[in-house]
Each structure stands twice: as C-alpha cells, then as structure tokens.
Amino acid sequence: MADGFLGFKTSFMLDLVVCALAAVVPALLYSIYVVKYKHKFHLHKTMQLALGIVLLLTVGAFEIDLQIVHGGWENIVAKRDVPLTPEEFSFVHSLLWIHLVFAITTPILWIVTIVYALKRFPSPPLPGDHSPLHKKMAWASTIDITLTSITGLLFYYFAFVA
Numbered sequence: 001m002a003d004g005f006l007g008f009k010t011s012f013m014l015d016l017v018v019c020a021l022a023a024v025v026p027a028l029l030y031s032i033y034v035v036k037y038k039h040k041f042h043l044h045k046t047m048q049l050a051l052g053i054v055l056l057l058t059v060g061a062f063e064i065d066l067q068i069v070h071g072g073w074e075n076i077v078a079k080r081d082v083p084l085t086p087e088e089f090s091f092v093h094s095l096l097w098i099h100l101v102f103a104i105t106t107p108i109l110w111i112v113t114i115v116y117a118l119k120r121f122p123s124p125p126l127p128g129d130h131s132p133l134h135k136k137m138a139w140a141s142t143i144d145i146t147l148t149s150i151t152g153l154l155f156y157y158f159a160f161v162a
C-alpha cells in the first residue's frame with residue numbers, strides 16, 4: 001500500500017484522489033441530469049452538498065499527505081523504476097501548473113455556488129429568483145471541476161504511468 005493501490009509507484013492518497021477525480025464528473029453530470037430533466041431539486045441539493053464535502057475531505061487529506069508525509073510530488077516521482085528525462089520532467093511540471101490553475105479556482109467557485117444556493121433557494125429547494133445566477137455559477141463550477149479532473153488525470157498519467 002506504500003506505493004498506492006493502482007499498480008504504479010505512487011502513494012495511497014494520490015491513488016485515492018485520482019479515483020475521486022475520475023468519479024466526481026459522472027456523479028456531477030448525474031446530479032445535473034436529475035435537476036434539469038427530472039426536476040428532483042432536493043436530490044440535486046443533497047448530491048451537491050455530499051460531493052462538496054467528499055471532495056474537500058479527500059483533497060485536504062491528500063494535500064497533508066503529499067506535502068507533510070512525502071515532502072512534495074517530486075519525492076513520489078523519484079520512486080519511478082524508469083526515471084523521467086529532464087524534458088519529461090519539465091513537461092510534467094508544466095502540466096502540474098495548468099492543473100493547479102483549475103484545482104485552486106474550483107473549490108473557491110464551488111463554495112461560493114453552494115453558499116449562495118443555500119442562502120437564496122428556499123428549503124426544500126425550488127427554482128426562483130436565484131435560478132439565473134445559480135445556473136451561471138453552477139455551469140462555471142462544472143466546467144472548472146471537469147478541467148481539474150482532466151488535467152489531474154493527465155498529470156498522473158505522464159508523471160507515474162507513461
């Protein structure tokens with residue numbers, strides 16, 4: 001388990017966060033489907049709150065593990081059987097920066113979307129005056145987390161798998 005559970009030289013938390021990133025997008029699409037086409041507003045609210053909490057806890061635990069226990073991603077990459085060439089390392093580093101742009105903006109946008117929704121939609125939730133603003137923020141959050149997921153998975157692939 002010291003090397004993760006997906007079969008590559010990584011860490012348990014890195015593998016867990018990669019699974020969470022891969023799972024969050026289909027779960028989010030389902031939550032949007034139930035609100036948009038089935039009008040199950042309460043289910044959508046519950047799913048969004050649950051997704052927000054799970055993501056926050058997973059990413060928080062991941063960051064503590066990565067920075068404090070492992071001392072940064074470079075130490076995990078150093079476990080590779082075949083080390084990255086300087087060019088590959090620089091490519092992976094650039095990918096990480098792109099990933100961080102989305103990974104840092106996503107929780108901010110996600111929290112703002114949830115806080116506004118909780119304050120401005122009635123409970124139990126129903127469409128209302130807040131709907132137009134919620135849809136704009138919510139689609140922006142959706143695109144942001146999807147890009148976080150895609151760039152995170154690309155980073156994992158090029159740093160640890162390829």
Ligand code: HEM
Binds near residue numbers: 041044109113138139
């Ligand atoms: C980051 C969290 C959230 C995201 C990403 C999100 C996503 C979305 C999206 C994309 C839509 C629009 C679907 C369409 O185009 O018709 C939507 C609608 C809606 N959401 Fe959320 N949502 C979030 C949190 C919440 C929360 C916490 C509540 C309740 C307190 C909520 C209540 C609603 C309602 C009532 C609608 C229907 C609006 C209408 O059709 O007029 N959402 N959500």
